[in-house]
Amino acid sequence: MSNKGRFLATDKIPGLLKRLGGTYRVFAPVKVSDTVILFHEFKEGAQLALNKQATLPPKEILFPQTECLLSYTYHKDPENLEKSEVQVEETLEALPTIIFGARPCDARGLMVFDAVFNDGQWRDPYYKARRKATTIVTILCTQPENTCFCTSVGGGPTNTEGSDLVLTPVTGGYFAEPATEKGGALLQDEAFALGHNKADEAREEREKVSLESELELDGIAQCLLELFSTDFWKQVSAKCISCGACTYVCPTCYCFNITDETAGVKGERIRTWDSCMFYQYTLEASGHNPRPTKVERYRNRIGHKFSYHPTNYEGMFGCTGCGRCIKACPVSLDIRQVLREVKVHG
Numbered sequence: 422m423s424n425k426g427r428f429l430a431t432d433k434i435p436g437l438l439k440r441l442g443g444t445y446r447v448f449a450p451v452k453v454s455d456t457v458i459l460f461h462e463f464k465e466g467a468q469l470a471l472n473k474q475a476t477l478p479p480k481e482i483l484f485p486q487t488e489c490l491l492s493y494t495y496h497k498d499p500e501n502l503e504k505s506e507v508q509v510e511e512t513l514e515a516l517p518t519i520i521f522g523a524r525p526c527d528a529r530g531l532m533v534f535d536a537v538f539n540d541g542q543w544r545d546p547y548y549k550a551r552r553k554a555t556t557i558v559t560i561l562c563t564q565p566e567n568t569c570f571c572t573s574v575g576g577g578p579t580n581t582e583g584s585d586l587v588l589t590p591v592t593g594g595y596f597a598e599p600a601t602e603k604g605g606a607l608l609q610d611e612a613f614a615l616g617h618n619k620a621d622e623a624r625e626e627r628e629k630v631s632l633e634s635e636l637e638l639d640g641i642a643q644c645l646l647e648l649f650s651t652d653f654w655k656q657v658s659a660k661c662i663s664c665g666a667c668t669y670v671c672p673t674c675y676c677f678n679i680t681d682e683t684a685g686v687k688g689e690r691i692r693t694w695d696s697c698m699f700y701q702y703t704l705e706a707s708g709h710n711p712r713p714t715k716v717e718r719y720r721n722r723i724g725h726k727f728s729y730h731p732t733n734y735e736g737m738f739g740c741t742g743c744g745r746c747i748k749a750c751p752v753s754l755d756i757r758q759v760l761r762e763v764k765v766h767g
């Protein structure tokens with residue numbers, strides 16, 4: 422990659438994002454408060470925060486927290502009021518989009534989404550169209566945080582899978598290397614200077630990064646199946662307060678609910694994020710709930726990510742090791758500790 426690399430000085434980034442904004446919707450991590458960094462649509466003067474993982478992953482850009490899937494109108498036949506027709510209008514809009522400043526775990530999170538929504542037997546046209554229209558610019562992690570465990574689940578701080586353009590932090594800015602044609606096209610912008618004198622520094626920076634694989638996950642899918650009917654989950658989930666925060670911050674969680682919201686003869690079909698950690702998620706119309714307590718729900722969360730997901734999707738865990746659920750959990754349930762205990766007891 423490096424012979425095609427370019428240098429992007431830090432002070433050129435706002436100008437670059439502004440110019441790209443003429444063609445694309447451009448999202449970048451912005452400092453919202455001392456402790457919160459969120460992907461926002463870029464506006465001139467925004468305080469970019471590119472040196473840390475964002476508080477939330479950029480999944481909402483491709484899979485909005487609330488979206489209208491279609492709108493509809495009923496037309497009653499005035500001659501026969503029992504007869505009506507429904508007119509349906511598509512609402513899908515997939516504008517060219519750039520996610521600037523994702524992390525390798527964020528890009529990998531979208532690969533988990535791809536397997537579920539884009540590549541399998543059932544494809545989601547909404548996600549698929551947005552994914553096609555989106556270019557991912559990833560900043561490699563030269564300083565992983567103490568909650569990061571991407572190397573334990575098949576990724577890594579310098580992993581380029583799922584990215585279109587890869588930025589390595591170097592003195593004064595970033596060394597930019599294309600990973601796909603879409604990413605390479607961005608290098609035409611005037612912000613990118615000749616970069617051959619930065620290629621060695623970028624390689625050295627990547628080689629310096631060390632994040633040991635701290636979890637031994639071989640055979641974890643089977644361990645989870647063996648623990649399924651044991652009291653293990655009662656003890657592990659005891660602290661959980663079923664708030665769902667772990668699922669909302671997760672770059673790989675994709676549970677959703679669909680409702681029709683009708684007013685008079687018009688309505689919209691709305692998709693909203695949901696969480697398998699909530700009682701209502703599996704509540705059936707009959708009143709029966711196959712996951713009635715947090716014990717079954719927590720078991721499902723871990724089992725899905727580390728057993729059912731890899732079984733269904735060629736070994737890929739439904740977790741990128743981003744550590745956000747560890748940071749967000751109000752009762753400090755640490756998924757790494759749970760996985761260690763699964764290996765001990767399973």
Ligand code: SF4
Nearest residue numbers: 671740741743744746
């Ligand atoms: S389960 Fe936790 S560590 Fe894994 S991807 Fe989701 S938020 Fe990140």
Ligand code: SF4
Nearest residue numbers: 661662664665667750
């Ligand atoms: S964030 Fe923690 S307390 Fe909240 S549902 Fe997840 S594990 Fe339970």
